[in-house]
Amino acid sequence: MTSLATSTSTAEVATAEAHGGHADLRLFGLATFLVADGMTFAGFFAAYLTFRAVNPLPAGSTYELELLLPSINTMLLLVSSYTFHRSGRNLLLGQMGPCRGWLLLTAALGAAFLGGQMVEYFSLPFGLTDNLFASTFYALTGFHGLHVTLGVICILLVWFQTRSGGRVTSAAPFGLEAAELYWHFVDGIWVVLYGILYLL
């Protein structure tokens, strides 16, 4: 059965519909994209675990890694997820001052994580091409670090957009919400990565 609208007045409805647009699906789209992005990591993780199970390392190499720095880094990221959450809460309540403050703190924590990662890279006894584990280590942490870098840039961008007169407001929170979703995703990936790369 088909019902058809025939009256000319529906043309106005159509115009309104067309320009008013549909429900905002951008977060849904981003979430779908993050599923895809997560699958890239899943592929890397699967590769790493298989390498580890099947391919013996050359004599003298080891899977053991220094734990202190990465553990601090993990804490930094977990705290940054919380600070971002606080920022989002403040935005929805219209408290722009605290919102922007928490944002900056989140960006600072992200930057501190990247700094810690750099320190770790320079203190490691192996380079990119030394052995299979070294390559996989740098590929995994590097790919994740790329995500963190992008996240910090996004946070600073959102921070800029939350200035008075900016495009991110409590009535239009998409920019911040998107960055927050992405940031939580990147943190979640790190937790898995930390688990299988450092703890396992």
Add this chain to the structure above:
Amino acid sequence: MTVASPNDFQDSLQPQGWLRYFSFSLDHKVIGLQYLVTGFLFYFIGGAMAGVIRAELASPISDFVSRETYNEVLTLHGTVMIFLWIVPVVNGGFGNYLIPFYVGARDMAFPRLNAVAFWMIPPAGILLIGSYFITGSAQSGWTAYPPLSLTTPALGQVVWIVSVLLLGGSSIFGGINFIATVLKLRRPGLRLMQLPMYCWAMLGTSILVVLSTPVLAGTLLLLSFDIVAHTGFFNPALGGNVVVYQHLFWFYSHPAVYIMVLPAFGLVSEILPIHARKPLFGYTTMVYSIMAIVVLGLVVWAHHMFTSGTPPWMRLFFTIATSFIAVPTGIKFFNWLATLWGGKLALNSAMLFSCAFIVNFVFGGITGVALAQVPFDIHVHDTYFVVGHFHYIVYGGTVFVIFASIYHWYPKFTGRLLNEDLGRLHFLLTFVGFNLCFAPQHWLGLNGMPRRVAEYDPSFTTLNQISSVGALLMAISSLPFLYNVLVSAFRGQVAGDNPWNALTPEWLTSSPPPVENWIGEAPLVKHPYGYGVEEDTLSVEAATGRDLWSGAGRR
């Protein structure tokens, strides 16, 4: 109250008329046709490469092109046909054109992302094909297995990787868009189980795209490190593991077969009921079998790797999982046959191609189940049997459906019908040529002719020559087709808005449709396949609805 003209909807900065097709247009119909036409350009390029391959194989010695060129051509043929022709056309082309109509929307969920996804394709294609002329292209086949891909010339391989990454990104963006559009952009009042089957096929396909394509992207990144930075992920000489590459590659590339063929299942499910004037048989089972194929399709990849030292438990698991796929696929076949059974068949070109699809795909499906059995697979692994099987799936299956869809939807795209006599000639040449080309390859493979090699045992000569004649027929078959689509756009018989008396929503507007699909509200089509059922006879007449929009909607 005035009726808004379609042009009012459009951004005044966007080009109008034919220039739209060369612009960053956000209109899903323009983007759909951009995908289609671009895809066909690459089809003819890939076809020319197939021509080179078949010309080389017409004689047992390597005499037509050099061995390196042969490797380049077979690599490019596979890559172009999969990533630049079939995937973009059945997903991006028809998906973009039809899905917004089917869900009753005015455009896709993310029109700008949609345009970005399309415009990633031409640069990728130019890179890929340009590499042949500039640096020499990749030579390791479309699978790019290491260590072969590490030992063949590096530059061509890197260009190949960049190109495939671009195409993968395009595919993921498209997939996100389709998922959001089907799930979230449905017209109010339209339920999921009332959607035309192509929506379900695209939903399933897009889930596969989103879940599996990123794995390929990550894998190719690692492969590029191996080539550029001399890491050893997949290089046994450096302690790496080539089989991991195969696992990751096939985790994408087996679902890729369903990414290529599920949309074709959807399209053929739209075409058959209309030309048989019967409801689609077994709608619900069709939906569930699509979703079953999606789930199973993700867990069968290692059946491509039975000769890669896979342990027995893995062989057992993947053999059984693969055999299971025959069940939902079989359900779909019987549903199509039951749709045709007792129908009032109009044996036009669209229908001929659709029926041939069923025949070809059953054959390809049966050889597929055979290939899933380990003892048989080990015997024919990497032989022409696999080549024959694969082409029965993607050419006999998907490409036949693409042609059926062109004959079916061309009036929607242009407002004019394609010439039926030329269409039947095209069908006859394609069907005979296709079977002549690929059926003998099964025999060749069973008798041990390896794939991807320019030379072969002279005892295989006759069948290879028959195969090459079939390829020539296929090449000739594209001539009436090309003439038909080019000339009919200007001189074809005017189709009217709904030449097939169809009930699916894309026909319930003018042909070609106005910019935002409908002047007025989108129709609510709850029974897209209500043909020939008594209570729906009325709605067929209501649904033809030409008088409502045909005048105002035409551009």
